[in-house]
Amino acid sequence: MIQNSGRSGCLNTEGEVHATEVKVNEVEFNPQFVSRMIPKLEWSALIQAAEGVGHRQDLPDTLVSNYENDEDFLHKVHRVLLEVEVIEGSLQCPESGREFPISKGVPNMLLNEDES
Amino acid sequence: MEEAASQLERDHVHSVYERIAPFFNDSRYKAWPRVKQFLLEQEPGSIVADVGCGNGKYMHINGSIFKLGCDVCRPLVDSAWSQGHEVQLCDGLRLPYRDSCFDAVLSIAVIHHMSTKERRIRALKEMARTLRVGGRIMIYVWAMEQKRRKFEKQDIFVPWNPNPPLSPREPGRRRRQDNGTQSVSNRQDFSDKHRNVKSTSSMVDEEDPGSPGQQRKQKLWFFSRSLDSVLDFSSLSVSRSSSRELSAFCSPIGETRGEMEAGDGTPLSRGRGLIRQVSSFFCSSTSRTSLEEDVFVSDPQDQAQKVNSNNTRNGNETVAVALVQDCSSVPLPDLVSCQREQTDSVGLEEVDSGELGQNAQERQESPVHLQQNEGRSTEKLKESCLRYYHVFREGELTQLIEEHVEELHVLHTCLDHANWCVVAEKVQVWRV
Secondary structure (H helix, E strand, C coil), X not given: CHHHCCCCCHHXXXXXXXXXXXXXXXXXXXXXXXXXXXXXXXXXXXHHHHHHCCCCCCCCCCCCCCHHHXXXXXXXXXXXXXXXXXXXXXXXXXXXXXXEEEECCEEECCCCXXXX | CHHHHHHHHHHHHXXXXXXXXXXXXXXXXXXXXXXXXXXXXXXCCCEEEEECCCCXXXXXXXXXXXXXXXXXXXXXXXXXXXXXXXXEECECCECCCCCCCEEEEEEECCHHHCCCHHHHHHHHHHHHHHEEEEEEEEEEEEECECCCCECCCCEEEEEECCCCCCCCCCHHHHHHHHHCHHHHHHHHHHHHHCCCCCCXXXXXXXXXXXCHHHHCCCEEEEEECCHHHHCCHHHHHHHHHHHHHHHHHCCCHHHHHHHCCCXXXXXXXXXXXXXXXXXXXXXXXXXXXXXXXXXXXXXHHHHHHHHHHHHHHHCCCCCCEEEEEECCCCCCCCCCCCCCCCCCCCCCCXXXXXXXXXXXXXXXXXXXXXXXXXXXXXXXXXHCEEEEXXXXXXXXXXXXXXXXXXXXXXXXEEEECCEEXXXXXXXXXXXX
């Protein structure tokens, strides 16, 4: 789910995630890995995406310090980042309103020829 | 030009990969060891993008980093997804990623499918954009110069054959042993983690030239003039110098009738369609004549005759698209293999064709050709798909980056099994 949480979007801006079908996989929890990933994320985008898929899990709006040792917190991040998956849904570009479909777990970010 | 470029890629990259996607999961497409090494060297917690990930064959490497894959080919992306990877469909020229979000990027055997220099530059710039400063990109592209052969031209169409004959000696297994432990362990990664890997390889014919059945196997290389060459006059002069050699393959339009007894079936009908299509990209009023005369193929027995008659005629022509037959003694650059030390006889067997005649009589000959050759073609050849490649000369990729992508600084270059491998680092560009 990481790519929906701020990495991708309509050509580099944050996309709003709408999900009609979500799946939660079981992925081995590695706290160090999650800790290392967090600084690379756009936290607000992650929260927005998490809400979009119904897995906000009371994560805070802003990142608190010393999260590296808060295993409970890390577990929640792990869940949203690595376990929750949008199977069917869409990503919406806030600027253009254009929706990119997510189908069978794969977002389709291909633009048509006439869109640039 | 942009539209022609994108159409060429749609027809000879994207749609081909869509058709051959199911065959990509076999053992022939192993992970390049250097790429694996590059991934293993990344810091834990790194986020790495595989742009043009195909079926995700690199995405299982290094569990301590996070990998995102993307590709234009839906069946391949679906296959990668089914292996549990995070992937999306997108265009390499418009990556749906933020600036500076990746610690590393892979571009393995991707940009050589882009049909113009400008698009290749744009692809590099897009990837550079998504790299953070200090992050590195590893790029693999097919090399024009290889150990035992050199592609005649830089812009080629390569057929892909989904149904090679199985060798009785099981070269697949032997190949792995020859390769040493590296590739064996790669294979085990695959089979342990994800799927049952069968050793049937569709590249058997190319990797095991010793097998007699396969030496007859036809491998056709189609050479095309680069889409860039409409504007690039230096490529015209290069073509001229090689035209004498290539003119052996050309027959004057009116002489095709006598050569219809070519021994081997070839996808002429397909070739002809391709030729028309490719020619239409390049046609300008001045070059039309030369393009139309070019593509031909003649019977090997008549080769001597034709050289005489052709030289005078075609001495100054450039070749737009030529069909050249490689007797498949040398593997394609997309295979990790130990390349056997065999003499490379790039047999230039000619195939019959008549093409693009400017007068009605010649046009009438074409359909006859078509029927005859259709009948002779083997089913396998009919099924072959043509992929467009721009193969890179030594230094070309480095030069491309140095001259056009200032945000990337080339760290090192090497030739790895017929591929140019370049690693570059994203640097901060200051504008005054």
